[in-house]
Structure formats: structure tokens, C-alpha cells
Amino acid sequence: MSLLRRLTGRGPGGRPRAIPGWDSLDLPWRDAELAVVDLELTGLDLKRDEIVSYGGVVVRGGRVVASTVVYGLVRPRIPVSAESIAIHALRPADLEDAPGLDVCVEALADLLTGRVLVAHAAWVERAFIGRAFAECGLRLDGPVVDTAALARELGLAPRGAETEPSLEGLASGIGLPLHTTHHAAGDALTTAGLFLALASRLDRTEPQTVRSLTNVSHRQSLGAQRRPFPF
């Protein structure tokens, strides 16, 4: 735990320090640093399910920086459901020797510190990262951008639908290359490309800041209603 303590700079009172990301709210998005994250999970029940792998990449200066990709497996404490194995192809045997949740939290805290969280259907990532952080005495508290919501804003996904648009469908629909699908690092890279395309397209109407993208994400989010999520 000492490494985590050093990393998070927890004060003498032991009060969890927030991961900052608010500083960049009023910057044009190309001037801010963003961290695009994707998680593979044992299932979608926030109370019960856990992270089995995480992937992330930094967007800096309006560019997806390949050298910043992080990826790791996590040993879950509960059985992985057959349905989710069918999606991400990580079997219990693949996860047996993986490190515990603290290593994942450390990597994600590193990635997210000072950066804006971007994810596809971000309410899922936000909820699971938030819970994982809380278990390690950290708080996830920063602006969040949701590519599914941006797509709805642009009319690329039906508004008022009850399900999230698929990442692959959106990316290939606007001619973007797909990275390895249902692999946390691959999906994070695909999401990052999708984010660049969507934010650039929103710029055409009005130059976007982190705040305006966050607002769109909030307004167009399905997360509040906890709609079923189609992988």
C-alpha cells in the first residue's frame, strides 16, 4: 500500500485525495490532456461484478499517442460469467496469475491524474473505476466525456433509444480503422479515434472546450437511467 500512498499523496488525516482533472475545463479540448479508458468486466452488475482487464491511452495536443498505451489484467474475486467470457475471451485460467485490483487502480490513477476521462458509454467505466478507486482509498472526481453521448448529439446514434450504440458500428460507420475488438487496449484505441472524429465534427458548429464536451456528455447520457448495455 505504500506505493499507492506515495502515488496519491494521501494527507496525514488519511482523507482520500481526488484525482484532479478540473483545471482544464475551459481549455479547447485539443489543449487539454485526456485519458481514454476501456474496461472488460465479469458482468454489468455494479454491486457484484469486477474489472478483469483495463486499457487506456492518452490524447495530447489533439492526437492519440500510441506510446502511452497501458493495458493489464486483473484477478477478479468472483467467477467470470460465461456471457462475458464470450465477449472478451478472457477465461478464468488467463486471469489466475494476474495481479490484484490495487495494481490496476495504481495504473489508472497514474493515467487519469490531471487528465479528463473519456470512454464509450462512460457511465460504465466511471462507475467501475469509481468503485475500484474507493476500495483503495481514492476518489474518482473529474470531468467525463462519453463518446456514445457525443454520437447521439451529432445524430450518429438514435436519440431516446434505450441502448448504447456499439463502438465498432460507430467507428466503422464513419470510416475509422478498428483496433482489436473486445480487448481493453484495442477498444480504448478505437474509442480514442472515435473521440477525435466526434469532437472535431462538433468543432464545426462551435469550437469545443472540455466543459462543452462534458456538458454534451451529461445531457445525452443514458447512464442515469441505467439502460441495458449491449456489448
Add this chain to the structure above:
Amino acid sequence: MKEFLNFLAGQDPYAALDGDDLERLAHAVEAEYFTAGTTVVAEGAEPLDHLWVVRTGAVEVVDRGRVVDLLGPGDTFGHVSLLSGLPPALAVRAAEDTLCYRLPDHRTLLAHPERLRFAFYGTDVRRDRLTGADGGFADRAHAPVSRYVRPVPRCAPDLPVREVAALISDSGQSCALVDYPDGVAGIVTDNDFRRRVGSGEVGVDEPVDRLVTRPVLTVNASTPVATAFLQMVEHGVHHLVAVDRTGRPLGVVRVVDLASAEVRDPLVVRAAVDSASDLAALGDACRLLPATAVELWDTGVPPERIGGLLAAVVDSALRRLLHLDSAVADPGVPASWLVLGSLARREVLPSSDVDTAVVWDGGEEAADAVRSAASRVLDDLESCGLQRCADGANANTPTFSRPLARWRSDVAGIVKDPSAEGSLLLATMLADSRPVSEAALGREVLDAMVAPARSPQFLHALLEYTLAARPPTGFVRDFVVEHSGEHRGQLNLKRGGLRPVTSLGRWVGVVTGDVRGTTPERLRRGAADGLLTTDEAETLVGAYHQVYALLLAEEVEAIRAGRPASTYVAPGDLDSLTRRHLRESFRAIGHVQERLESEWQRRLG
């Protein structure tokens, strides 16, 4: 990261890098998205410290407000500024919504940066040419080169390098002419700055004389564009000095101007292929291929270059088809398509079949899905007018579709013990293979093929197999003397002329562990490595060029006449000079074969 790796591994010039350097480059990618109309590179901006590759979409190259070129997926730009250290002379902006990959300076990043040889003439096309807005190809190619002469700055040989660079950059050109008192002009180009100033060999305060190439390659201003273009390609220079009738320099012709203006029709087809949104559009584009071959032939483009251009178009057609079909015929596992044979060596003829194989990353249980997806792709390929292999080398057959693990173990088995039936045939087919999709996966099959763990038995058997392809012993007027008695009186140019030489090239490739390139490239590597003498290699290359040109000439005639092409010729139909050359070629091939037979049997024995 695999996407970056596969994309780069499938593009020239990046395909020439080894696995480690490709990884380094893929790891250093930065992806940026530009909406239509956005400037990517501003004219006269700071010299670039990076270069760009178009991933999806298209960008336009703009010269003083005028669009001079359109670059599509796989095209590189910004390298001229990066390599020369000069401000970009031309602006680049997104023609449509475009994703670009930005790469850092490869000279400091890679272990073997010299393997990246950038083409300074584009492999790209202006979109207006798709609609046939300007005149016929042959007409334009015969126009005089004087139309494209640019006035360039001139200076004295003692001017410091720094000032010449400023002079070039201020003029917006890429070179300067250097005038000497003796009247013999010299040239200094951005390429010289890159190679010799960038490397520290020549300092910026030294006189430009140290960088000058003199005398210069000149071209008469009335020379046809196509001739000038090929002269540049052959000499590997990017500039020619245009002179008037008295030899006085008028200015410079740049390869990029000629390439973007004239000699590009196969690339029109390629652009149509790349942008085909459905099977019907792809079929329309592919059906332009035979006519393109005829036009290139008529323009006087060297035959072996025509083969390379046709191969590039067939490659893109197959890639496009895999993309279009991925929605309806998904194999469910990562799968790499390999092209085999003459297409892999980039030595196709217009009538060549498309030979394919597939390797997938997964278990045997995926076989049915992979093969049925492959069948679909091959059916669609034929509907576009490209034929699958008539002899069964096709990606939907069990022999040519295997999971990676089995390709690896089967190939390892063959190179250890080649005695099983069909082993050598398969080995030689794999030696001529090149991935066109999921390149990183596809390369692994080839890597297993040239692995060092090969047994003497394998090399021995391979040589025997190679030498079994014999040229005819000779022919007299209408009478062909064959080792076997079939088709007496007719000469099979493919079997008797081409195959013995391509087999020797392949043997060189396998023995040296480097199977890249065309047959002439392989043979010359064989001479460099001491497997062949320089004389032998050049004789074989000459024979190869002669036979290939004869075959292509016959195919062009067949396309014109609307009849099927034949690989048989009656010696009596050839003029006496061609006949004599051909007979000498056959004898020379025979001599090389005999020499190898006796010498290598001894060495391997």
C-alpha cells in the same frame, strides 16, 4: 497497437522494415483527425520534425492556391521537409474528413532507417483525373517536358551552404543550379542537404561546392514527358536539368511534377479501387485493368514496371474486397491473406490468376468459418474479373488455409524433412508469398519458411526441384527440342523460359533467407552473396526480361484482339533476331543450371 503495425507493414516504404523497426514505428504513431478543409501542413511553416501517413480519407497538396495532387490511404507526406530541414514548400489540407498517422523522425528512431526509401513521385492521383477531365494518357505523355520546367535559383560555387538553403527555401523550390566558370553546371537538391548536411558531414558555413553534383543529368526540353519520367526513375534522381538545343540550362524538371501530371493511369484505377463502396463499383474499377496494361505498353513503359504496377492494383483490389466482404463473411478470427506466385513477386501479367492462401490466429475449429468466408471472397473476386488459381492454390482449400500454429509446425517439418509428397511444391509456393491483410500475422508463415533450422536434405532437395524446370534444349526454325516430347513445334514461354529463371531466383531467396523482391532483385542478391557470379546473375536477368516482355507483348495483342492470350509461340512466328536471342537465353540458363548442379551437389553432399 496491432492496427498500427499491420497498417504500416502493408505500406511502402514501411513494409521494407524488419519486425523490430516496425514495432518501434508503430509504437511511435500519433493519430490525428482533420475535418474537411482543415490545414494539416501550412506552406512555409517551420521545417517539420515528423512526417504523415494518410490512414483514411484524403488530403490535397496545394501549390500557391492551386490543388496539384490528392493523396489517399497509405500515402506519405511531409517527408521532404523532414528530410531536407527546409520549410514545407507546399501546403497540405484535408480534402475530406481524414485520419492521419504522424511519425517522428525515423533517422533517430529506427535501427535501420536506410531501409525506408521514400518515393518522391506520388503513388497517388488527382481525383479529377478519375472523371477523365483531361485528355488521353498517351497524348499527355508525349507532350514535351518543357511544359514542366521550373526556373530555380542559381548561385556561385563559393556561396555558403546556409545561404543556398535560404535561397532555395525563399524561392519555394527544392534545388538550386550552381554555375561554374567552365560553363558545366552543377545541382544541389534538398536530398543533398538531407544526406550530407543533416548527417553533419558538411557544415552550414562551408561552400556549397562541397554538396554539388556535377556534371548534371540533363534532358532536352523537347523530350517527351514519359521519356523524362522514366529517365528519372531509372537513375533514381528526383530532378533533371532541362537544357535548350545549345545545352544552356533552362531550369529544373521535378519528378513530382511529371508524376502528378502525366504518368499515372494505373493509379487512376487504384484510386477507383480504393474508393469502391460496393462490389459493383470494385468490379468496374478492376475491369479497367487490361486497358491500362495496353496503354502503359503503348506509352513505352518498361514491361517489368508494368508488372509491378498491375500487381499494386490487384493488391488493392483484394484488400478492398476483404474490407467490403468483412461485413457479410466474417471468419470470426484474425486472419491474414497471402498472395502467392507472380503476384507476390510483383511480376504479374494481365491474365495472371490470383493465387492466395490464408493463415488465422486460432484453432482448427475456426477452419470452416475461415474457408467459407474465403470462398465468398474468391467468388466476389471472380465477379470483378480477376480469376482464382486454376491449379487450386486458393485460400478456401484445406492445403492453403491453416491456423498459424499448424502453418508453423508444417513448415518446420518440411524444412527438416522434405521427403513427403508435395512438400517442395508447398515450400516453393510459400517462398513466393506476401501478406496483403493483417500483415504482421501473415509474415510469420514466411519467417518459419526462412528460419535458420533448415536441413541439408531440404536445401539439396530444393535445388534438385529448382533445376528440374529446364529450358528447351534448342529450336531450329519451327522445330522445338524439349526435354520432354510434348508440344513439339511450339514453345511454352512460361514453362520453358520464365519458370527456370524464377525458380533460380526463388532458390537464391530461400538459401539466403531473404525472399523479398522480384526475380531480378533476388538474382542480383544471389550474385552479391556469392551464390551466382555477377555474369550469371545478369545473364539470367536479361533472359527473364526478354521472356517476360515477349509474354506481355502477346497478352497486349490478345487484349486488343479480344482473344485469350497464349503462352505458346511458334518459333517461326518470331523474327530471326528475337529467335536468336531467345536461343542464347535458353543456353545461358542451361549453363547456369549445369554449373549449380555439379558444384552444389558437391558442396551439399
